[in-house]
Amino acid sequence: MKDVEMKMLERAKQLLESGEVARVIGWKKGEFFYDPTPASFETVDELKDFVYDWFCGANLSKYLIQMSKKEGKTAVFLKPCDTYSFNQLVKEHRIKRENVYVIAVECLAKLNIEAIKEKTDGIVKSVDVEDKDVKVVTTNGEYTLYKPEVVLSKCAVCNKTHQAKDEEIILHERPERDVNRFEEVEKLEAMTEDERFAFWKGQLSKCIRCNACRNVCPACSCVKCVFDNPHSGIAAKANDSEFEEQLFHVIRAFHVAGRCTDCGECSRVCPQHIPLHLLNRKFIKDIDGLYGEFQAGETDEGKTPLTSYTEGDIEPKDVFNGEAK
Amino acid sequence: MTKQERVENMQRLSGTDVRKCMKCGKCSGRCPAFKEMDIKPHQFVSMLERGKIDELLACDAIWNCLSCMACVERCPRGVAPAAVVEAVRDTVVRMQGKNGITAEEIPPIVDEFIPQQLLVSAYRKYNK
Amino acid sequence: MQEVSTEKKEFVPNIVAFCCNWCSYAGADLAGSSRLSYPANVKIIRVPCSCRVNPTFVLKAFQQGADGVILCGCHPGDCHYVTGNYYTRRRMALLFSFLNYMGIEKERTRVEWVSAAEGARFSAVMNDFVKTVTALGENKRLTDLRVKEGE
Amino acid sequence: MQRIGVFICWCGSNISATVDVVKVAEIMKSEPGVVYSANYQYMCSENGQQLIKQAIKEHNLTGIVIGSCSPRMHEATFRKAAEAAGLNPYMVEVANIREHCSWIHKDMDEATEKAVILVRTAIAKVKLNAPLMAGESPVAKRALVIGGGIAGIQAALDIADAGFEVDIVEKNATIGGRMAQLDKTFPTLDCSACILTPKMVDCAQHEKIDILSYSEVEEVKGFVGNFSVKIRRKARFVDETKCTGCKLCMEKCPSKKGLNEFNMGLNTRPAIYIPFAQAIPNVAVIDPTQCIKMKTGKCGICQKFCGVGAIDYEQKDSFIERQYGAIVVATGFKPIELTAFNEYGYEENKDVITSLELERLMNAAGPTGGVLLRPSDNEHPKIITFIQCVGSRDTSGCGKPYCSKICCMYTAKHAMLIREKYPDTQVNVFYIDVRTPGKNYDEFFRRAVEQYGVNYIKGMVGKVYNENGKLMVQGSNLIDNEQVTIESDLVVLAAAIEPEPSVRKVATLLTASIDTNNFLTESHAKLRPVESPTAGVYLAGVCQGPKDIPETVSQASACAAKVIGLLVKDKLKTNPCVATPDENMCNGCSQCANVCAYGAITYVDKEFRLGGGKTEIRRVASVNPAVCQGCGACTVTCPSGAMDLKGFSSKQIMSEVEAICKK
Numbered sequence A: 001m002k003d004v005e006m007k008m009l010e011r012a013k014q015l016l017e018s019g020e021v022a023r024v025i026g027w028k029k030g031e032f033f034y035d036p037t038p039a040s041f042e043t044v045d046e047l048k049d050f051v052y053d054w055f056c057g058a059n060l061s062k063y064l065i066q067m068s069k070k071e072g073k074t075a076v077f078l079k080p081c082d083t084y085s086f087n088q089l090v091k092e093h094r095i096k097r098e099n100v101y102v103i104a105v106e107c108l109a110k111l112n113i114e115a116i117k118e119k120t121d122g123i124v125k126s127v128d129v130e131d132k133d134v135k136v137v138t139t140n141g142e143y144t145l146y147k148p149e150v151v152l153s154k155c156a157v158c159n160k161t162h163q164a165k166d167e168e169i170i171l172h173e174r175p176e177r178d179v180n181r182f183e184e185v186e187k188l189e190a191m192t193e194d195e196r197f198a199f200w201k202g203q204l205s206k207c208i209r210c211n212a213c214r215n216v217c218p219a220c221s222c223v224k225c226v227f228d229n230p231h232s233g234i235a236a237k238a239n240d241s242e243f244e245e246q247l248f249h250v251i252r253a254f255h256v257a258g259r260c261t262d263c264g265e266c267s268r269v270c271p272q273h274i275p276l277h278l279l280n281r282k283f284i285k286d287i288d289g290l291y292g293e294f295q296a297g298e299t300d301e302g303k304t305p306l307t308s309y310t311e312g313d314i315e316p317k318d319v320f321n322g323e324a325k
Numbered sequence B: 001m002t003k004q005e006r007v008e009n010m011q012r013l014s015g016t017d018v019r020k021c022m023k024c025g026k027c028s029g030r031c032p033a034f035k036e037m038d039i040k041p042h043q044f045v046s047m048l049e050r051g052k053i054d055e056l057l058a059c060d061a062i063w064n065c066l067s068c069m070a071c072v073e074r075c076p077r078g079v080a081p082a083a084v085v086e087a088v089r090d091t092v093v094r095m096q097g098k099n100g101i102t103a104e105e106i107p108p109i110v111d112e113f114i115p116q117q118l119l120v121s122a123y124r125k126y127n128k
Numbered sequence C: 001m002q003e004v005s006t007e008k009k010e011f012v013p014n015i016v017a018f019c020c021n022w023c024s025y026a027g028a029d030l031a032g033s034s035r036l037s038y039p040a041n042v043k044i045i046r047v048p049c050s051c052r053v054n055p056t057f058v059l060k061a062f063q064q065g066a067d068g069v070i071l072c073g074c075h076p077g078d079c080h081y082v083t084g085n086y087y088t089r090r091r092m093a094l095l096f097s098f099l100n101y102m103g104i105e106k107e108r109t110r111v112e113w114v115s116a117a118e119g120a121r122f123s124a125v126m127n128d129f130v131k132t133v134t135a136l137g138e139n140k141r142l143t144d145l146r147v148k149e150g151e
Numbered sequence D: 001m002q003r004i005g006v007f008i009c010w011c012g013s014n015i016s017a018t019v020d021v022v023k024v025a026e027i028m029k030s031e032p033g034v035v036y037s038a039n040y041q042y043m044c045s046e047n048g049q050q051l052i053k054q055a056i057k058e059h060n061l062t063g064i065v066i067g068s069c070s071p072r073m074h075e076a077t078f079r080k081a082a083e084a085a086g087l088n089p090y091m092v093e094v095a096n097i098r099e100h101c102s103w104i105h106k107d108m109d110e111a112t113e114k115a116v117i118l119v120r121t122a123i124a125k126v127k128l129n130a131p132l133m134a135g136e137s138p139v140a141k142r143a144l145v146i147g148g149g150i151a152g153i154q155a156a157l158d159i160a161d162a163g164f165e166v167d168i169v170e171k172n173a174t175i176g177g178r179m180a181q182l183d184k185t186f187p188t189l190d191c192s193a194c195i196l197t198p199k200m201v202d203c204a205q206h207e208k209i210d211i212l213s214y215s216e217v218e219e220v221k222g223f224v225g226n227f228s229v230k231i232r233r234k235a236r237f238v239d240e241t242k243c244t245g246c247k248l249c250m251e252k253c254p255s256k257k258g259l260n261e262f263n264m265g266l267n268t269r270p271a272i273y274i275p276f277a278q279a280i281p282n283v284a285v286i287d288p289t290q291c292i293k294m295k296t297g298k299c300g301i302c303q304k305f306c307g308v309g310a311i312d313y314e315q316k317d318s319f320i321e322r323q324y325g326a327i328v329v330a331t332g333f334k335p336i337e338l339t340a341f342n343e344y345g346y347e348e349n350k351d352v353i354t355s356l357e358l359e360r361l362m363n364a365a366g367p368t369g370g371v372l373l374r375p376s377d378n379e380h381p382k383i384i385t386f387i388q389c390v391g392s393r394d395t396s397g398c399g400k401p402y403c404s405k406i407c408c409m410y411t412a413k414h415a416m417l418i419r420e421k422y423p424d425t426q427v428n429v430f431y432i433d434v435r436t437p438g439k440n441y442d443e444f445f446r447r448a449v450e451q452y453g454v455n456y457i458k459g460m461v462g463k464v465y466n467e468n469g470k471l472m473v474q475g476s477n478l479i480d481n482e483q484v485t486i487e488s489d490l491v492v493l494a495a496a497i498e499p500e501p502s503v504r505k506v507a508t509l510l511t512a513s514i515d516t517n518n519f520l521t522e523s524h525a526k527l528r529p530v531e532s533p534t535a536g537v538y539l540a541g542v543c544q545g546p547k548d549i550p551e552t553v554s555q556a557s558a559c560a561a562k563v564i565g566l567l568v569k570d571k572l573k574t575n576p577c578v579a580t581p582d583e584n585m586c587n588g589c590s591q592c593a594n595v596c597a598y599g600a601i602t603y604v605d606k607e608f609r610l611g612g613g614k615t616e617i618r619r620v621a622s623v624n625p626a627v628c629q630g631c632g633a634c635t636v637t638c639p640s641g642a643m644d645l646k647g648f649s650s651k652q653i654m655s656e657v658e659a660i661c662k663k
Helices: A002-018 A045-049 A061-067 A080-091 A113-119 A183-190 A193-204 A212-216 A243-256 A265-269 A277-291 B003-014 B026-030 B041-049 B053-057 B070-074 B081-096 B103-109 B116-126 C024-033 C055-063 C084-101 C119-136 D021-028 D046-058 D071-084 D098-102 D108-126 D150-161 D192-205 D248-252 D292-296 D301-305 D355-362 D407-421 D441-450 D503-510 D549-567 D591-595 D633-637 D650-661
Strands: A023-028 A037-041 A074-078 A100-105 A124-130 A133-138 A141-146 A167-169 C015-020 C042-047 C068-073 C109-113 D004-009 D034-040 D063-068 D092-096 D135-138 D142-146 D165-169 D209-212 D215-223 D226-233 D318-324 D326-329 D333-335 D352-354 D383-390 D426-431 D455-458 D461-467 D470-477 D482-488 D490-495 D497-499 D537-539 D571-574 D579-581 D601-611 D614-623 D643-645
Touching (some): A002 A023, A023 A061, A037 A045, A080 A100, A113 A124, A113 A141, A183 A277, A243 A277, A265 A277, B003 B081, B026 D461, B026 D470, B070 B081, C015 C024, C015 D650, C024 C042, C024 D071, C055 D650, C068 C119, C109 C119, D004 D046, D046 D063, D092 D108, D098 D108, D142 D150, D150 D192, D165 D215, D192 D209, D226 D326, D352 D355, D355 D490, D383 D482, D455 D470, D633 D643
Parallel strands (some): A100 A167, D004 D034, D142 D326, D165 D209, D326 D537
Antiparallel strands (some): A023 A037, A124 A133, A133 A141, D215 D226, D226 D318, D601 D614
16 A cells, blocks of 8 residues: 555656646544545655555545646546546536546555444554455554454445546556345345334434434535525425435435436445435436446446436336335 | 136147237138138137137037148237147047047058158147 | 224325316316216315426425325326426436435325326226325324324 | 505406405404405406406515416416506416316315415415516517428418518428328329429529538527527539529439439439439439449549539538528328238238338339339239238337328228239238318218228238248138138238427427437427427428328418418517526526526626625626526525525525415
């Protein structure tokens, strides 16, 4: 990972020094070593805080909505999964493609610090990765964890490849994997209605309406969110026991249906650990099953499944568990 | 069983909707065994529609139908007259209570000249 | 001692029907002028096209206490606005499947295509839907997906 | 503060018999925002309307709710009344307490309770109504007719006679269409060419009609009153302005083996040709797939002989773009392909022909000069057997589920003409039903049987096969409960008709809806039979459904009347209930344009103030209110809820939902 970081830093310096770009979007050191945060670097000097490590899970594409409006070009480091969101935003005319220089960077999964903390005792001091081994040093000792068990949930089923790039920094080939990202959705589908309701009621009851999911979601980038739109009939002035509050996640999931790239940021940032991605993934699974496979953000043009149709589409009454009766 | 139930049973057994028939007679126009049929293919459909099943059960045509399915193939309305013939025949065979031919009896009678269709239709014809 | 009535009040579901102006609303009118009855607990909201129905309308209805929501539009291919009901069909297929995924009974939601000439069908559809929803009982799930404190 | 008036109609006893109208009106008096509530026997009557107008003025009402029959019935009436009293007509809502309440419920309490909820729902909505103004759009005083058959010709002549410019776009080299191919017409047996060609000439000579033959519609933009249409003028390799129609080129052309389309391929024509003698325009066209010069570069004989220098091998397709106020679709039909019907042996036997081929064989201008000779050996057929319903009324998937409507009559015509001309010929007709609804139609058919001795056999043919050079027609005779086999010299199949396949493209261009059989859909089967649901588009002839010449001509004239009614207006009122984006919330994401069937949404870059003196340029949606039809598809697809629909806004519908659901 260090060598990838070095290359990225070197490239960022070149781009800024030559004036090819006005700024570089990447990650900088956070308060702890495991919480790097997205940052914009405008000078070579600022790059001293630049970092790219196993904890750079954040999707940078959403920042480009604002950045691409600024004067001068913006260079951005995008992981494979981020490029889908990027394409989707270009498709929706939210990012000015011509103002962005995309550097596709290597990603061999990102780690979930919460999972690491759970599996170790003491305060985490350092984390190192060697192939499938994650070596953790804490105030209480040293641990070797199995990497697939401590990666972010989005990385556990990731099979994504770079879909948009002007250049790439890739040092290692990523092994092909056979993963079924719908496994958890299928498990839920196999439950009874009562069990499903109990599951979701339990999960959604944890929601504190902090809006972290909405704020991080690249598909939730509206100039003004529908929940804040007084004409939509769903906005509430106060988050009391009203409509918006109660059905927020249902409405949000429908709003991003057909546009959600399954980047998994919603679940990553949820402070209550609600598996929000399982809501969006249900829509993705249904769309794939009913209307043919579709991956939002695979290209930066074309219609989404909800803005297209065929004359022989399935009738709503014939759909059961996302499949034809 | 009431008459009505018997009629409905037979309609169900035939698996075809006799009300779709538009009385064009194309089935009988195509039937290669027409002369041998005391009740003609189109009559099978209309008689079942009208519930005349006792007359159908007593006819000889069910044994003379070749099960060639030409009538099914040609019907412009997707009705299957041969399926009605078979439904009647099945009912008669079932009333008799035994199979007319068993799988074991087949190999000795097979020679290279016997058409496949004959075996299939014999099976359809004589078995429950 | 006061006698407590053991007889439960019969459950009458509250049904919201969204009908497109050109086909289904006219079909409902025809059901009326043909005097083809259906229960009074069905209330119709007129929309220009079934594609005007935002999922939030459906959710709002449930949250406000509706026990069943039905959308009616022109038959696919006959949409007054050419393609509107095709979008409705996809949206609602996905929405209803999703609601079922969250544990909401699928039978509470329905999409039916009723043409302006199908008064009898409109009445039959409504009778059937009311029967289905009555059998399910009151909608408690979609009024609030969260556990309230103390529950 | 809103001041709502409520008016509950008795509709005689239609409502009042099951709804306690007095009680409903009384309850409404205490609804928040309601300042006036009344009931009356007939709200739609002169007196009822007077009551409404007076109340609006006296109580200074800002919105009114009428509890009455369906808004589809009298919404327009009440809107007019409101407008007359100075209230914006869109501040009116109708609660349907007749069709949706009193007529379907029997219990007075139940119906009254429902009526109260329905009126409350309307009140909830009207409180959120906003005054709307119908916009105006100009009308281009020119009509486009797509298709130059009898339907298109009739429509064009009627429109042009009323003084409006008309363009006929015809994809073939000549107008005339199917009717030009027919020999005689039923039920009067007059010659088709004799009645059609004068109309073709009228079109050519009419100063208001422009015939664009050998042309196709390429692109349609715009909307009623204002269509902008791009037309492709296919290269005919002959200068239309120079060619005199002398036919010398046809004579000299060495490549004479092309199948003559006009004669259904029964004979041949040269590579340069005029489709038939009375073609309009009387101008030659070169078939590039057959022309030696165009295939090999050598030849050029026609160019050499053409006295006016009209031949141009280099000609390219060209395009013209014109504005039209209205469009008539008259794309016509063709007989179906018979590949799925091998039981009739059409492909194997030259003497099994379709009825349209028979028309050519009997026509004096046809390949046999009007003498009925069978194609295989040019002999006079002595026994001719007709088979009806070939591919019509077929739900098996091989043919068409509908009745083609014209076959019974033209077969009777053919049978009679043959018996008349060749009395020694035996004519048999296998039929399922003979359908003759029409003036003098059944009488016509009976003449075939009674006077001409045509042998009608009730039953269908199961197979046609060739035995020793003879065509054997095996079918059933249902009346006699027999299977018959008729040895025939000629077999004529009444092939089903289907819309000309190019109609699909036209329908897509016009966003006109089309049914599963490719027939264009009319706006209302009974009351708007010539209007397409797309405003400004009208339907004439078989493109809308099977029909014969008299019906086609009637429909074409009806279309013309509708078009004239549109073109005489200088401006059209547009529906104000259209989509409208809130630019402050619009993302410019294009989702809405993706679902708009009318192309009413475009995007513009706009400058927005951000505060602190800063501005930002954002791409935002813009709706053309004259094009938008108000379906609302865009409103649901809009993620931010920026797109809303006037008259049916999200808030209005939400308030209705709330009014109904709140217990």
